[in-house]
Amino acid sequence: MQANDQREVLLKVENLKQYFPISRSYTVKAVDDISFTIHRGEIYGLVGESGSGKSTTGRSIIRLYDPTDGKITFCGQDISGKMPRDTVRMLRTKMHMIFQDPMASLNPREKVMDIIAEGIDIHQMYSSQEERREMVYAILKKVGLSKEHANRYPHQLSGGQRQRVGIARALIMKPDLIIADEAISALDVSIQAQVVNLLKSIQVETGCAILFIAHDLSMVRYISDTIGVLHLGHLVESGTTADVFEHAVHPYTRSLLSAIPRPNPLLEKDRPIMTYDYKTSGLDYSQGTYHDITDTHKVLGTDADVQRWLKELA
Amino acid sequence: MNNQETILKISDLSISFKTFAGRVNAIRGIDLELHRGETLAIVGESGSGKSVTVKSVLGIHAANEIIDSGRIDFTYQDESGKTVTRNLLEMNDKQLQKEIRGKHIALVFQDPMTSLNPTMTIGAQIMESVLRQKGVTRPEARQRALELLQLVGITDAEKRFKNYPHQLSGGMRQRVVIAIALACDPDLLICDEPTTALDVTVQAKILDLIKDIQRKKNLTVIYITHDLGVVARVADTVAVMYAGKLVEKGSAEDLFFEPAHPYTWGLLLSVPDMDENSDSLYTIPGSPPNLLKPVEGDAFAPRNQYALEVDRHREPPMFRISETHSAATWLLHPDAPRVEMPEPLRRRIDSMREEVKNAGK
Numbered sequence: 001m002q003a004n005d006q007r008e009v010l011l012k013v014e015n016l017k018q019y020f021p022i023s024r025s026y027t028v029k030a031v032d033d034i035s036f037t038i039h040r041g042e043i044y045g046l047v048g049e050s051g052s053g054k055s056t057t058g059r060s061i062i063r064l065y066d067p068t069d070g071k072i073t074f075c076g077q078d079i080s081g082k083m084p085r086d087t088v089r090m091l092r093t094k095m096h097m098i099f100q101d102p103m104a105s106l107n108p109r110e111k112v113m114d115i116i117a118e119g120i121d122i123h124q125m126y127s128s129q130e131e132r133r134e135m136v137y138a139i140l141k142k143v144g145l146s147k148e149h150a151n152r153y154p155h156q157l158s159g160g161q162r163q164r165v166g167i168a169r170a171l172i173m174k175p176d177l178i179i180a181d182e183a184i185s186a187l188d189v190s191i192q193a194q195v196v197n198l199l200k201s202i203q204v205e206t207g208c209a210i211l212f213i214a215h216d217l218s219m220v221r222y223i224s225d226t227i228g229v230l231h232l233g234h235l236v237e238s239g240t241t242a243d244v245f246e247h248a249v250h251p252y253t254r255s256l257l258s259a260i261p262r263p264n265p266l267l268e269k270d271r272p273i274m275t276y277d278y279k280t281s282g283l284d285y286s287q288g289t290y291h292d293i294t295d296t297h298k299v300l301g302t303d304a305d306v307q308r309w310l311k312e313l314a
Numbered sequence: 315m316n317n318q319e320t321i322l323k324i325s326d327l328s329i330s331f332k333t334f335a336g337r338v339n340a341i342r343g344i345d346l347e348l349h350r351g352e353t354l355a356i357v358g359e360s361g362s363g364k365s366v367t368v369k370s371v372l373g374i375h376a377a378n379e380i381i382d383s384g385r386i387d388f389t390y391q392d393e394s395g396k397t398v399t400r401n402l403l404e405m406n407d408k409q410l411q412k413e414i415r416g417k418h419i420a421l422v423f424q425d426p427m428t429s430l431n432p433t434m435t436i437g438a439q440i441m442e443s444v445l446r447q448k449g450v451t452r453p454e455a456r457q458r459a460l461e462l463l464q465l466v467g468i469t470d471a472e473k474r475f476k477n478y479p480h481q482l483s484g485g486m487r488q489r490v491v492i493a494i495a496l497a498c499d500p501d502l503l504i505c506d507e508p509t510t511a512l513d514v515t516v517q518a519k520i521l522d523l524i525k526d527i528q529r530k531k532n533l534t535v536i537y538i539t540h541d542l543g544v545v546a547r548v549a550d551t552v553a554v555m556y557a558g559k560l561v562e563k564g565s566a567e568d569l570f571f572e573p574a575h576p577y578t579w580g581l582l583l584s585v586p587d588m589d590e591n592s593d594s595l596y597t598i599p600g601s602p603p604n605l606l607k608p609v610e611g612d613a614f615a616p617r618n619q620y621a622l623e624v625d626r627h628r629e630p631p632m633f634r635i636s637e638t639h640s641a642a643t644w645l646l647h648p649d650a651p652r653v654e655m656p657e658p659l660r661r662r663i664d665s666m667r668e669e670v671k672n673a674g675k
């Protein structure tokens with residue numbers, strides 16, 4: 001983690017804006033000028049309240065949307081504008097997304113075998129049916145399922161198993177980046193832990209980076225190397241997990257962390273929670289720039305804001 | 315909990331469901347007593363019977379549900395101001411609807427959509443609930459409804475008043491459900507995973523809101539939650555459920571600092587630990603028993619590395635540990651070998667104590 005800067009940059013997002021025009025006079029600025037970097041093999045946790053722009057960020061990066069402005073570089077190639085064919089192919093093989101609701105994202109009429117093989121079918125990544133089958137079996141094993149599951153339909157699986165299929169489908173492409181958008185949020189808590197363990201072991205084994213989007217901060221804290229905090233479409237703070245969880249500077253981050261209940265009844269009962277309201281905070285995110293607190297730790301604000309916050313914390 | 319007036323007493327409650335595959339023995343003999351003003355948290359894996367238990371308090375039963383035994387005594391003041399105790403299981407749906415539900419006992423579910431009427435504005439729905447109280451005029455109800463919306467943290471309440479449920483975000487909808495639940499000024503509020511789908515900041519506000527109302531009105535609250543942080547924040551008393559039984563109950567302090575049942579140990583260990591740099595999150599091995607089959611011995615035994623021989627064939631009774639604390643495990647039998655909680659849990663609890671000491675409490 002310390003050697004962040006020596007590691008190879010995998011994804012670079014610069015001044016990304018993703019706007020949705022609603023009417024002639026009204027535009028939703030879902031993502032408004034954010035910049036961040038994900039290194040190879042890194043788990044980047046993206047947190048923030050619902051509506052803060054987490055999913056939109058993921059979807060812009062994987063180009064489900066055409067970014068309104070800004071630059072996205074992935075594996076050294078610009079993927080933010082109109083992409084040449086081989087760039088599209090690179091993007092479609094090297095970056096994958098897994099979703100919150102595994103049922104909705106899996107074709108109910110296809111068997112697990114064919115669902116998982118979809119990517120390698122499209123990109124013809126095998127030379128025989130035998131090889132295709134073996135590839136699927138190997139991936140099933142990796143995600144903690146067995147060969148038998150290959151012959152089932154999604155409705156014959158539990159929620160946790162379906163999410164494993166979603167992960168297998170991404171993994172079979174040997175991606176460099178998996179975007180997991182609330183991939184555990186719909187699962188039972190004990191199953192959440194299993195899926196988080198699985199993602200972490202995949203990252204360790206394959207060196208695949210993960211953009212982990214979630215609103216459960218304790219899971220994010222556990223799994224992430226680096227964390228970005230989104231609020232109202234702005235990335236207000238980013239840093240290593242320790243930077244953000246132990247040395248948060250931005251008042252929004254601090255209020256978010258203070259809202260996490262801690263499992264110690266003697267302290268938790270009347271621990272005051274910091275409140276934060278952008279409207280009355282006097283802050284204007286669009287006036288802010290990224291300030292380096294340390295090599296790894298950045299916070300969005302004006303010079304005066306940041307000075308004030310640091311003084312408050314000192 | 316200064317006065318020890320019992321408001322709810324569940325005795326020997328057993329419930330099963332008829333299914334094609336046979337009878338599911340979902341609730342297997344529950345005893346639970348709640349005092350006025352107290353906050354009880356029920357925790358346990360999904361399928362352990364938490365929802366079925368609290369739904370039976372409100373007389374919400376599935377068509378295939380059978381009450382095998384038990385009673386649920388609820389103490390409240392009737393219309394004439396007389397204190398009465400009634401067995402809720404003996405009241406029919408009409409009586410419950412007229413006298414209990416949404417009046418003395420209110421329920422908040424995880425999914426707010428199931429409790430909201432999609433065809434009515436939220437303002438009208440809250441007013442309806444307020445109007446169930448005697449002697450309230452419509453203008454008063456409207457005023458009270460607006461106040462409730464503000465109370466649950468909905469800004470621009472006037473505007474929201476005219477909204478339909480689908481026009482609100484999930485967090486907003488849950489706040490509306492809570493406003494409706496509180497509108498009738500209930501004695502007992504039951505919250506079944508009320509904040510699971512919400513942002514932590516919203517969750518914190520809602521929990522504190524309920525706490526605040528509780529303090530003002532001496533409201534009794536039952537929370538079902540899987541978040542032990544939430545339990546720590548709100549609960550006076552904690553009940554741990556496993557496979558349709560209570561396996562441990564005690565004060566929050568008992569449960570977090572002196573857990574006695576190996577299942578409770580597992581639950582506590584499953585909380586992601588912030589300090590320890592472990593390679594993986596702890597998960598309790600195995601899965602809960604199939605309640606279609608009769609359970610022999612302690613239902614947790616097959617997953618319990620500390621299980622004794624006796625656990626496999628004899629069901630443990632509730633052993634009393636202290637006035638507030640009891641647990642159903644043979645490990646508490648005087649003849650049982652001495653078994654300590656797992657070392658990582660011991661370390662965590664020690665560091666929690668350390669934290670408390672450092673905070674000067």
Ligand SMILES: Nc1ncnc2c1ncn2[C@@H]1O[C@H](COP(=O)(O)OP(=O)(O)O)[C@@H](O)[C@H]1O
Nearest residue numbers: 020028030048049050051052053054055056057
């Ligand atoms: N396709 C879209 N059209 C219009 N508005 C959108 C669209 N997608 C998202 N938004 C809006 O953008 C904001 C951010 O949404 P989203 O990225 O889904 O947030 P999050 O994932 O953090 O909850 C929200 O206000 C949302 O309503």
Ligand SMILES: Nc1ncnc2c1ncn2[C@@H]1O[C@H](COP(=O)(O)OP(=O)(O)O)[C@@H](O)[C@H]1O
Nearest residue numbers: 331338340359360361362363364365366367376
């Ligand atoms: N209508 C029903 N028919 C059959 N089984 C049911 C029914 N409702 C609940 N159950 C079973 O009863 C058990 C307890 O369920 P529930 O109380 O919902 O668990 P939880 O602790 O997750 O709230 C589960 O095994 C569940 O499958």
Ligand SMILES: [Mg+2]
Nearest residue numbers: 054055056182
């Ligand atoms: Mg989202």
Ligand SMILES: [Mg+2]
Nearest residue numbers: 364365366506
């Ligand atoms: Mg439930």
